[in-house]
Amino acid sequence: MKTVLLVISFFSFAFSIDVTSGGKLSKNQQGIDIKHYDIRLKVDSKRKMISGYTDIKMKIIDEIRFIELDLLKSYFISKIKVDGVATPFKHRENKIFIKAQDIKLNSTIVITVEYKGKPPVAENPPWSGGFTWSKSKDGYPWVGVSCQANGSYLWYPSKEHPSDEPQGADIHITVTKPLSVASNGLLKKVTDHKNKWHTWHWSTDYNINPYNINFTVGSFDVVERIIPSLGKPLKTQFYVLNENIAGSEKLLDQAEVFIGFFTRNFGQYPWINEKLGIVNTPYWGMEHQTIIAYGNEYKDNEKGYDFLLLHEMAHEWWGNYLSVSDWSDFWIHEGFAVYSEALFIEEKYGFDEYNSFFKKNLLKKIPQYKPIVLDRNATMKQVAGLDPYYKGAFVLHMLRYLIGDEDFFKVIKDFLHSKKMAHDNQVSTSDFIDIVHNTTGENIDWFFEVYLYEKKYPILIKNISHGSNHTFVELSWKNKGFAMPVEVIYKSNTGFTQKKLVVTDEPIMIAIPQYNQIKIDPDKRILLTLDKKE
Numbered sequence: 001m002k003t004v005l006l007v008i009s010f011f012s013f014a015f016s017i018d019v020t021s022g023g024k025l026s027k028n029q030q031g032i033d034i035k036h037y038d039i040r041l042k043v044d045s046k047r048k049m050i051s052g053y054t055d056i057k058m059k060i061i062d063e064i065r066f067i068e069l070d071l072l073k074s075y076f077i078s079k080i081k082v083d084g085v086a087t088p089f090k091h092r093e094n095k096i097f098i099k100a101q102d103i104k105l106n107s108t109i110v111i112t113v114e115y116k117g118k119p120p121v122a123e124n125p126p127w128s129g130g131f132t133w134s135k136s137k138d139g140y141p142w143v144g145v146s147c148q149a150n151g152s153y154l155w156y157p158s159k160e161h162p163s164d165e166p167q168g169a170d171i172h173i174t175v176t177k178p179l180s181v182a183s184n185g186l187l188k189k190v191t192d193h194k195n196k197w198h199t200w201h202w203s204t205d206y207n208i209n210p211y212n213i214n215f216t217v218g219s220f221d222v223v224e225r226i227i228p229s230l231g232k233p234l235k236t237q238f239y240v241l242n243e244n245i246a247g248s249e250k251l252l253d254q255a256e257v258f259i260g261f262f263t264r265n266f267g268q269y270p271w272i273n274e275k276l277g278i279v280n281t282p283y284w285g286m287e288h289q290t291i292i293a294y295g296n297e298y299k300d301n302e303k304g305y306d307f308l309l310l311h312e313m314a315h316e317w318w319g320n321y322l323s324v325s326d327w328s329d330f331w332i333h334e335g336f337a338v339y340s341e342a343l344f345i346e347e348k349y350g351f352d353e354y355n356s357f358f359k360k361n362l363l364k365k366i367p368q369y370k371p372i373v374l375d376r377n378a379t380m381k382q383v384a385g386l387d388p389y390y391k392g393a394f395v396l397h398m399l400r401y402l403i404g405d406e407d408f409f410k411v412i413k414d415f416l417h418s419k420k421m422a423h424d425n426q427v428s429t430s431d432f433i434d435i436v437h438n439t440t441g442e443n444i445d446w447f448f449e450v451y452l453y454e455k456k457y458p459i460l461i462k463n464i465s466h467g468s469n470h471t472f473v474e475l476s477w478k479n480k481g482f483a484m485p486v487e488v489i490y491k492s493n494t495g496f497t498q499k500k501l502v503v504t505d506e507p508i509m510i511a512i513p514q515y516n517q518i519k520i521d522p523d524k525r526i527l528l529t530l531d532k533k534e
């Protein structure tokens with residue numbers, strides 16, 4: 001029962017705080033381009049408070065009336081500066097407004113926001129966001145932050161939107177000694193303040209989604225090694241509680257296997273100049289770039305691998321490197337990450353196991369609750385649910401069945417590397433469809449229309465009639481223009497016959513020996529609803 005419950009709650013967000021990531025950008029926020037966040041916070045785990053300031057470097061790219069930033073209303077802002085000069089501001093409805101009349105178009109400025117307060121406590125991390133104030137067995141504070149669903153403004157002032165990734169971030173977290181802080185990128189320095197506090201300074205030079213900027217505090221040991229990654233050394237660090245150190249080397253062994261698999265299939269680890277980071281968190285997991293949150297307690301699945309680590313590592317390519325600018329395309333993060341696991345199974349255990357991953361595991365988990373691509377300007381709250389994960393992966397599975405391995409794997413590679421690494425590694429569903437069309441030379445909009453933009457599966461109509469010598473099976477798709485080929489298997493005089501039929505919205509008929517049964521889509525390669533008349 002426990003596993004079943006876990007599966008059901010897996011990735012379904014709860015929204016106890018009434019803010020959510022993404023949505024429609026205001027005109028003010030469309031007019032700024034964030035370049036860099038420098039977050040400096042003291043984390044007081046005794047009082048469950050944070051205090052400090054964030055420098056936000058931005059370029060003004062359009063005429064705006066206000067600089068508009070996102071930060072929870074519950075924080076107290078003591079001061080805001082524009083390029084070092086204190087300025088009036090308003091803080092209402094989780095938004096900060098600073099008058100922009102003296103700020104020139106095309107200028108680059110630094111906004112400093114000084115603030116403090118009690119961050120929201122995460123009720124069900126990582127799905128519902130906030131801080132987790134926990135303790136390790138040795139009695140030290142163990143603090144984690146989750147904000148994918150609710151957005152970065154749960155803990156730092158930002159332009160909270162997936163479309164605006166800064167080109168790097170600095171994170172300075174001050175905690176009491178001897179606690180450590182694990183965060184994104186590389187550890188630059190630990191400054192001892194000659195009192196009970198010390199400051200950990202982490203820095204990344206890669207662009208990063210606001211929700212991926214993260215830190216975890218704990219009394220950690222660091223288990224590290226160098227993993228070879230396509231001929232380059234990949235610095236790998238696991239910030240782990242002493243009580244969990246026993247399984248740490250085994251986890252890194254798995255990370256090493258996964259790096260081999262991912263780099264063989266998807267190319268170099270995207271953050272090779274920084275690190276592969278894993279941090280032991282008081283909640284399940286999240287794909288924070290270069291510092292994956294890991295709380296799966298070394299539980300391997302029935303196949304013998306840690307699927308959580310595999311899933312979060314897949315996101316370094318699918319979601320962190322290649323990311324979407326609108327949450328309506330969230331399936332590109334999650335569907336591809338789940339599909340990566342299927343490819344891992346195929347490489348390790350063969351094609352039959354790959355197929356059965358879809359047939360036995362994923363098929364029954366697809367809720368058909370919403371289409372997997374929503375209207376533009378979607379929020380994380382709107383895309384929450386399991387369809388982008390499981391149906392998203394299934395769409396890739398079916399696309400492979402439809403266009404064949406050669407084109408399919410070319411599409412995957414071209415999509416991942418379609419954009420330059422620098423700033424623009426953001427894609428949309430229509431970019432993906434364009435690559436499919438260019439690669440195959442065929443228009444299969446009928447496939448995408450039904451599987452990406454409709455909630456329900458297509459309907460396959462099956463009519464059976466009996467003649468004097470044969471049984472006649474008539475098949476057609478109810479959906480106009482839909483043309484997914486369908487495999488069938490039936491018993492004939494010479495044994496079993498398996499065929500892939502071209503089925504369209506016009507009925508086709510095949511004759512089988514009288515009163516024999518025909519099985520439609522025996523391997524369950526297609527998401528469909530059967531409408532039979534016999």
Ligand SMILES: [Zn+2]
Pocket residue numbers: 287311315333334337
């Ligand atoms: Zn995921």
